Amino acid sequence: MKGRNKDAASLPPVSGGAFWNPDEQVFGYREIKKIARHHVVQRGEHVHALPVAVQQISAQWTWNGQAMDVDRYMEAARTSGVIVLKHGQVILERYNLGRTEKDIWLCNSVSKSVTSMLVGAAIQDGAIKSMDDLVTDYIHELKGSAYEGVTIRQLMTMTSGVKYSVEDDMDPRSDVYSLWYPVLESDVSPVVSYMRRMPRADQPGTKYNYSTADTHLAGILVSNAVGKLLSEYLSEKLWQPYGMEEDAVWTVDAAGYEHAGGGLAMSLRDLARFGQFMMEGGKAGGVQVLPPDWLAEATSAQVIFPSRSDRYDRIGYGYFWYISNDGYDHSGFAGQRILVYPNNKVVIAIHSAWLNENQLNRPEYVQMQKAFVEALHASAVAHR
Template sequence: MHKIKLTLAAMTLAGGLHGAALAQEPPPPPGGSSLLTWTPEQQRYGYRNMEKVAPAHVVPRGPHVKELPLAAHQIDPKWTWNGAPQTVASYMAAMNTSAVVVLKDGEIVLERYGLDRKPNERWTSFSVAKSVTATLVGAAIKDGKIKSLDDNVANYIPELKGGAYDGVTVRHLLTMTSGVKWNEDYTDLNSDVARAGIVPGEPGMNPIVSYMRKLPREAEPGTKFVYKTGETDLAGILVSNAVGKPLSQYLSEKLWAPYGMEQDAIWMDDTAGHERGGCCMSMTARDYARIGQFMLEGGKVNGQDVLPPGWVADATRAHQSFPPGGVETGYGYFWWIIDGGYAAEGIFGQQIFVYPAEKLVIAVNSAWPAASKDELWQAQAAFAQAVRKATK
């Protein structure tokens, strides 16, 4: 598989070879947990160029591209939020939005770009990658490489035996109910989510596996929902162990190439060189929308099932339900359940909304000033509702 490892030294050499154009690029912002504190300028450059920030694998596209035709009728939603009139342009400016692509019946009804982003430029996904990883779990079950969602995780990651993951199943991972203690505070650089990807591991062991296997248990498996990026990284390692190939290669074979994505994707590695199942794919805005369309079409490629029968419906229903009042009403298999549909979500404003009954997909990329705040998610949900109304 193709793999990108572009260091600062390599960038300097490249600048000498390619001339002034590269010399004008800013140096890449720092990686690791520090990306949680990037300035707006660092976000604009870094989110486009994550492969220059950290090592990454390439997810190759195939020989054809799934066309997304322009619909005869284009929408221009207008709505009110917190008492103020909103348009797509005002929303994108206020929310630091770099792209919006809306598909209705598989056709583009709205496509806009901001932050000087071009349609062919990729943008990082953050946790939208989790939903892709869950889809690969389904593909591995369809291929017979994972026997059952009720298999123990340690059957596929033996290093987890003898600790808090004893008795934890693949289903528990996908529904965030392992019962293992975890802190997902993006504002705390000493939290588990900030440390798990950068703390050195035990010799000969993936560092994320090494970190996760030392965590204590706080609840019985299946009894408590706690959002854990580390466990989505474990899910990615589980898939690659089960299928015997890198996640990027498996994704290319099962979805990226046969479905017809328009560009290669980039998938960021952990410090051991394994793609992070919980974070940081980079793709064009239209390819984000194609992921939603793939799910909307039932997980099929050219009429053939990539996923087990009923997988999409099961993955996108509420296995965990949340109290009323929030944007999300529940959680499926690394998919958030929302009013009328489901969504893949990533910090700093990355989101794919899917509304099956309406045959509607909304892809949004952003560079929010905070990783995750209720008012930001609420504003983005209001935008999605305005789009829904405009397409009816």
């Protein structure tokens, strides 16, 4: 199968995954557990069924004057898998690039929304008292830094105000890569070491600035609050009770903390199940995992974007979720997506390995995926 005959030892470091060539990217995203230090998110004994609907959808649309369908798109955009659920039933599921439904795939920044969910679970469990608690109450190493006075709410809406460069996945000098360089501080996450040296750029709560660092800190915060590994807590709160089908893996930093902003790898079906869990009100195994009022806040625009400032036409940002007029989503580098449309009871999950040698190609891929998602959503809404 294409992309499977690679040697994990020959790949560049995971922190440089944006610079993998196309074959390395396909192998690396699927076989991340062979490449990076990680913790396993263990599944349980039962599996949450995803029944296949009798009637399937077959989206068709026009892109740049050319007729497109799902298969043409998946080849053009190097998509390894796409699944669409409506009312919890599968109405489309396809795989590509030598991948099967059993393979996990690195979700990149889609991981941020799973971290968001774990913050809500910790609030429901009483381990975190309030979104207005201070970050430094849970990460003591940040006391005296620019995070002094920053609330969990501000951390999760990317309004911490701590200086952090605009993320450029193709620039090795960007903060998003510098975060992971080892800092010689025993048992301290490299992210904590790096970010506690950063100055304050804006008053907390006043300016949105997309920051993987803030998400990683949110993961450390949850782990400290619940006294467990983030991967262990995710298994306990979601993977086992909801019935995920495959073990997931979560890559870790030099201190053993999970990369909460981008290191989670799971199967495509389990990514869709996560979206379904959110749409069902945050319940797993008959237990309310997420506070309903918190869930409503998390998936509402806490930050409003300037008109047409977002490349996917989103209106704002919630708690590590992008917000649109008809739902919420998150995206990850190289074409990873999870989209939830509560009013239409539709979930769409996509895994990809976009070409990345030429950064100028990326806007075209984004717009192509936007058209793809719109066609999938329209077909799902029309499905009876």
